[in-house]
Amino acid sequence: MDRPLPARVALVNQPLGLFRSLAMARRNVLSIIPEIAVKQPMVSGKMGKRWHMVMDPTAIREMLLDRVDDYPKSLVTKNLLRPAIGDSLFIAEGAHWRWQRRAVAPAFSHRNMLNLSPIMTAAAQRSADRIAAAGPRAINMLDEMVTSTFDVISDVTFSGGDGFDRDAVHRAIDDYIAEAGKLSLFDILGLPDWLPRPGRAMSGRALKDMKRIADGAIDARAERGPSDTPDLLDLLLDGTDPKTKRQMNTAELRDNLLTFIVAGHETTALTLSWALYLMGFDQAVQQKARAEAQTVLQGGAATGADVENLPYIRQIIDETLRLYPPAGVISRTAQRNDTLCGREVRPGDTVMVPIYALGRHQQLWDQPDVFDPDRFKDRKAIDRYAYLPFGDGPRICIGASFAQQEAVIILATLLSRFRFTPVAGKSPEPVMILTLRPEGGVWLTATPA
Template sequence: MDRPLPARVALINRPVGLLRSLAMARRNVLSIIPELAVKQPMVSGKMGKRWHMVMDPTAIREMLLDRVDDYPKSQVTKNLLRPAIGDSLFIAEGAQWRWQRRAVAPAFSHRNMLNLAPIMTAAAERSADRISSAGPAAINLLDEMVTTTFDVISDVTFSGGDGFDRGAVHRAIDAYIAEAGKISLFDILGFPDWLPRPGRAMSGRALRDMKRIADDAIRARAQRGTSKMPDLLDLLLGGVDPETKRQMNTAELRDNLLTFIVAGHETTALTLSWALYLVGFDQKVQDKARAEAQSVLAGRAATGTDVEHLPYIRQIIDETLRLYPPAGIISRTAQKHDILSHREVKPGDTVMIPIYALGRHRLLWENPDAFDPDRFRNRKAIDRYAYLPFGDGPRICIGASFAQQEAVIILATLLSRFRFAPVGGKDPEPVMILTLRPEGGVWLIATPV
């Protein structure tokens, strides 16, 4: 008898018109991925403009590594995110991107990441205490993980306080994700940027408040000086491009800071929520992970060094990111004529890498819809460009090691203290607007062990 499979998106297996596609995408972007995308190396079509979905690892390498300048981020992506994070590292292209990347890279060094492990552990312990105080009742772990990872990113970023209003920033982020992430028909049709996009203005006030709070915090920190143990804001304030000697001004610092705050808590919260859903789904995996966590932690707080001794929990995080990548689709715009996977690509074509479909592709993974952390027991056996939760090439996510360390520490801490069991009839639905969220929450019963 086949084992049940965890929650997945029903992909489309027949042509869908423009207006129907728009309605589907506004509710769940992943729902417009054709089923062929998990069976073929490349799928193409036209919806206002030509588009391609690429699942061929060789072609993906060409896009993300060999010819990265020929495939900049799509205008749709920039339209969605620029109001919140300006021309920060995530959006910038060319020389503007390169100098920012060089300036901020030292802040994300391995040494600095290890120094941040105690902050992650403290947040994990506070989360465990909140779960414990709720008693053996059904708990929405999505809400709890959002709180926990926001604790981490705000402590890592603003350890000195500096008047940083966590609640205001958190509300502004949620408001923007809720409204700005809804795909606009104008974007799909390629209408000019100056035409207003319906719905996006709704979160404008929250965005202005969020930017003002960040600007005030940056100015206050610049006046106060660096703390004894530099936090992320200190490191960014001190960042210098070694080639041009350029430093970020307040606006550039703010836009990058907000990028790290949004990405640094939203994506890790979602990864942890899906990981907890999956270990609740498979109790044998959970038992094995708990034994590892309890053995390694053995009554002491987790550290960055301990993460290296938690390989199975790291495998769970890796497998979670394969099944539920926070960025379910990445989109690029072709600048030149090209051939990808034996198919013509023209300048102006939208070229997408559906990370969600790539992780479930029938030609790349055995039993791809099943949850099996042992797939990642030997990482070298996995094609680098078949598994891209953080992208790859020069634009690989600069915070990947931060996110992985945080996720392993928090998951290990919680599994060492609780047994998680699913709540009947409460399975989450994978829904992507800007990120791949568990619609309806992740409801589990947590019992102390």
């Protein structure tokens, strides 16, 4: 008998016109991925401009590692995000990217991540306390995970102080994503960035509020001096490119901080929400994970030191990221003539790696739509370029270890204390605007374990 499958996106099985594609993409970017993308190594087409989707690990390695300068971030990606985060680490290219990466890399060292783990433990404990106080009723765990991870990133970034208005920043981020994250026809046609996009004009006030709050926090910290235990802002203020000796000015600090705030809570919140959905979906996996967590934690909240002793919960996080990667598509713009998978790529072509389709590719995974954490028991058996929730190559997500540590700490803490069961008729739909969200929320009932 076939195993039941968790929520998935219905991929396209017939060609779409430009305007229908635009309408579908504004609702859910993943809905325009052709079904053959989970069966073939590469798919090409034209929609305003030439595009390619690449699912072949060897070709992906060439793009992301061997010839990274030939495939910079796509114009569409930059058009969507530059108004919010400027030429920060996420968007910058070439020498401007390299000096920023060198300057911030020490802040994300393993030692600093462990030093920040007590903040994650405290947030996990507060989340468990809120769930317990709510009693045996349906809870939208998406909302709860957003609250928990925003607690972490605001405390990690600003030590919870300096006049940082976390609610105002949170509202501004949500407002910007809701409007500016939607693809414009101008983006699909490759029109210049200086032509105004209606959604981004509507989100202008949210952007100003977000930047004003961040600038104020940076100025206040510069006057006050570092915290007793350095947080991310302290580490970035102290960061220096060892090659050029350059340090970030206030605008550069602000743009990078906003990048880390958005990425540092949104992506982890979504990963945890999808993981909890899958725990409700597969009670046997949940029970196995709970047994591991209870054995290790002995009634307490997980710490940074516990993470290495929670391998099965880490496998659940890995499998969740395979099925529901927060960045469901990464996009590049080719700079020169090339050949990938035997197909011609021209300068200006958009070349995408649909991470969502890659994780469900029939030639790369056994029963790809099935939820099975055991497939990550032996990580060496998995092709590095078949599994890319954090990208790869020089531009691999600098906060990957931070996100993985946080996700394991929070998930283990919650599973050790509660049994989660799904609410009838409340299954989420995978929808991607900027990130892959569980549309409708993740509604679960939590009872003491």
